Amino acid sequence: MNRVVVTGLGAVSALGSSVDALMAGIAAGTSGVKYMEGWSEYKGLRSLVGAPVVLENVKDIPRKQRRSMGRMSIMAVQAANEAIADAGLEQDVITSGRTGCIVGSTMGGAEALYESYKTILAEHDLAELSSMSFFQCVSHTAVMNLTQYLGIKGTVMATSAACASALQAIGAGCDLIRLGKQDVVLCGGAEELHPTVTGSFDILFATSTHFNDKPESASRPFDRDRDGLVCGEGSGIIVLEEYEHAVARGAHIYAELIGYDTSGSGAHISQSDKSSMVRCLKNALADADVQPEDVDYISAHATATIHGDGQEGSAIKEVFPASVPVNSLKGYIGHTLGASGAIELAAVLKMMQNNLVYPTLNLDTVAEECEGINHVRSLLNKELNIVVKNCFAFGGINASLVCRKIK
Amino acid sequence: MDEIIKMTNEVFVDSFEMEEEQLTEDATIFDDLGLDSLDMVDMVVALQKKFNVKIRDDERVRNIRTLGDVYRYIELLRDEGVTSDTSA
Numbered sequence: 025m026n027r028v029v030v031t032g033l034g035a036v037s038a039l040g041s042s043v044d045a046l047m048a049g050i051a052a053g054t055s056g057v058k059y060m061e062g063w064s065e066y067k068g069l070r071s072l073v074g075a076p077v078v079l080e081n082v083k084d085i086p087r088k089q090r091r092s093m094g095r096m097s098i099m100a101v102q103a104a105n106e107a108i109a110d111a112g113l114e115q116d117v118i119t120s121g122r123t124g125c126i127v128g129s130t131m132g133g134a135e136a137l138y139e140s141y142k143t144i145l146a147e148h149d150l151a152e153l154s155s156m157s158f159f160q161c162v163s164h165t166a167v168m169n170l171t172q173y174l175g176i177k178g179t180v181m182a183t184s185a186a187c188a189s190a191l192q193a194i195g196a197g198c199d200l201i202r203l204g205k206q207d208v209v210l211c212g213g214a215e216e217l218h219p220t221v222t223g224s225f226d227i228l229f230a231t232s233t234h235f236n237d238k239p240e241s242a243s244r245p246f247d248r249d250r251d252g253l254v255c256g257e258g259s260g261i262i263v264l265e266e267y268e269h270a271v272a273r274g275a276h277i278y279a280e281l282i283g284y285d286t287s288g289s290g291a292h293i294s295q296s297d298k299s300s301m302v303r304c305l306k307n308a309l310a311d312a313d314v315q316p317e318d319v320d321y322i323s324a325h326a327t328a329t330i331h332g333d334g335q336e337g338s339a340i341k342e343v344f345p346a347s348v349p350v351n352s353l354k355g356y357i358g359h360t361l362g363a364s365g366a367i368e369l370a371a372v373l374k375m376m377q378n379n380l381v382y383p384t385l386n387l388d389t390v391a392e393e394c395e396g397i398n399h400v401r402s403l404l405n406k407e408l409n410i411v412v413k414n415c416f417a418f419g420g421i422n423a424s425l426v427c428r429k430i431k
Numbered sequence: 432m433d434e435i436i437k438m439t440n441e442v443f444v445d446s447f448e449m450e451e452e453q454l455t456e457d458a459t460i461f462d463d464l465g466l467d468s469l470d471m472v473d474m475v476v477a478l479q480k481k482f483n484v485k486i487r488d489d490e491r492v493r494n495i496r497t498l499g500d501v502y503r504y505i506e507l508l509r510d511e512g513v514t515s516d517t518s519a
Contacts, residue, residue: 087448088467151487152479155472 025202029430030278031270032111032263033370034103034212037357038075038256041102043110043370050356050371050382055240057254057358063219071231073239074217075256075358089173092159094133096214097169099259099363104170104210111263112275113208115175123208124179126197127167127261128189129362134218136160166214166259178206184362187325188286188417189213190260191365191425195284197264207269210261212366217257221361225253228294230329243359244386245326245352246333246394253327256358260366278373279411279427283312289420296332296416301339304422308412309343312426316344318410319426321381323372325414326352327359334393336416341396351400355385365415365423376408376429435505438481439498446477456499464498478505482514 035042038056039049049056056075063072082090082098090098108118117123131137140157144150159165164182171180179200183192190213197209215221225231232252235242243254270277285307289300309316322340326333333352340350353368360367375381381404390399413425443449447470453463460466466474475487482505486492495501508514 083448088465091469091473151485152476154476155469 026204027267028198028201028264028281029267029270030262030281030373030427031265031275032107032113033278033373034105034107034110034261035258035367035370036077036099036103037258037360037367038077039357041077041080042106043374046357046367046371047374050353053385055243055356055385056256057239057242059236059239060219066219066223069219069223069226070233071222071226071252071254072236073232073242073254074222075254075360076217077257085173089169092156093169094136094160094165094216095257096129096133096216096259097160097166099257100127100166100170100212100214100261101173103212103259103261104174107210107261107263111265113263117208119175119177121177122206123176123210124197124200124206125167125171125174125176125210126179126181126183126193127170127211128183128185128193128213129163129166129215130184130186130189132163132165133160134216134221138218138220176210179209185421186417186419187327187359187361187364188415188421188423189362189365191413191415191423192286194262194264194281194365194369194425195286195423198281198284201264201266207266209264211264212259212261213363214259215257215361215363217255222255225255231255232328241386243328243355244388245324245328245354245384246337246390246399247328247387248389248391250328250330250333250391253329253354254358256360258357258360258363258367260363260368260370262366262369277430279376280430281425282428283308283310283314283426284424285311286421286423289422291420293420294418296335297420298335298339300420301336301416301422302342304424305339305343305412308424308426312428314410314426319344319348319412320406320408320410321375322348322350322412323368323414324350324352325416327354332416333391336414337394337397346396347398349381349400349404349406350397351381351384355387365413369413369425372411372413373427376411376427379407380405381408432502432506435509436502439478439501439505442474442477442481443498446473454498456497456502458498459496460498482508484508484514
């Protein structure tokens with residue numbers, strides 16, 4: 025099988041519209057979580073916090089390409105532009121047919137879906153719908169718009185597995201390159217913040233509701249006082265490339281993707297399941313042909329839900345030595361759902377490059393059920409050669425990725 | 432008519448990011464203004480909102496070629512009493 029490496033990173037998040045802005049925010053210990061003005065108008069919505077993106081330079085995208093884009097597609101384009109520039113990919117490579125694109129999301133454009141149904145349901149009249157409603161609503165809106173914008177003619181797919189969507193996109197892209205079907209694949213995810221999205225978690229009692237007056241403290245993975253996730257938004261795009269292809273053009277290589285697994289729990293529609301997480305992690309390590317003790321750092325999914333963090337902590341404790349550093353990045357940027365795997369992987373690979381692990385923000389007191397693993401509580405300087413990224417989604421869909429630095 | 436022109440031009444500025452100086456009466460919708468078939472759907476939706484009319488199924492929309500055709504079509508609707516949302 026071909027070897028797969030990462031040669032470009034792009035991210036749009038609540039901390040800014042670039043990977044550098046993301047890393048600067050993380051380094052400064054900044055939370056992008058805000059009180060969401062206007063959300064209190066929704067009856068039954070108790071979580072009034074979110075991690076919104078401030079969109080910039082939207083009109084850099086020509087109107088005819090932008091008209092079919094909602095927020096998530098615009099964020100995906102901006103992240104992809106950054107990733108392509110970072111990778112130094114030339115236009116002829118992007119449009120060659122040997123470059124593909126896989127971008128996942130939990131759902132289509134939340135704002136477009138809301139506005140479309142609002143328009144239709146007001147008078148049960150379809151005549152007021154814009155021709156662009158469909159293109160902004162559909163589940164594959166981000167990848168569809170992105171590939172039209174870039175002129176990509178290779179494999180185009182949209183993964184949809186809630187919070188594992190982006191990591192599944194990266195895993196699927198990895199497989200395409202391993203099998204020799206593509207030389208380059210732009211992979212990642214995109215998601216929009218919207219009261220209906222937060223509301224879907226809120227009615228399940230999975231959101232943070234006690235920190236509306238202290239939004240920067242609301243997203244607190246593994247912490248004793250955590251009370252649920254805080255939705256964020258953004259996009260992460262990762263350039264995957266066949267190793268020889270990358271070497272031949274002298275590309276900078278962040279890491280090699282050496283192991284991946286995605287698998288179901290078959291256990292519960294919403295409850296995280298430790299045993300299936302253990303299986304996913306072991307499968308990914310086996311695929312990578314590395315031992316648990318070889319892993320230098322784990323970037324946890326840990327969204328700050330009561331049940332999920334405990335199950336993931338227990339799974340990590342069972343699989344890995346207690347010395348392996350673990351953090352979650354969701355205190356900084358909230359839970360970006362279908363984008364989280366890619367945005368967070370961009371940050372992880374930057375940390376790997378600099379041999380630094382940033383602490384889990386808002387982790388003041390480790391919850392009893394999350395003890396027994398090496399939580400990163402302050403900036404850690406450590407040689408990072410092998411790292412693991414987790415994404416565990418509603419529907420019992422798990423995904424883990426193993427990356428190794430190329431020296 | 433001046434009010435119809437003003438309101439129609441507002442649709443093209445707001446919906447299609449046109450510059451005022453592009454909006455001449457003889458400008459063709461497709462070639463000069465660069466709209467396509469998808470934009471035409473949205474032009475109809477925007478005109479419906481602007482003038483409070485229902486025109487999606489009006490066959491006469493298909494004959495529109497220039498911005499002047501849009502002005503005259505709206506004027507016709509006003510004369511037919513279909514829209515009163517213009518003081519022109």
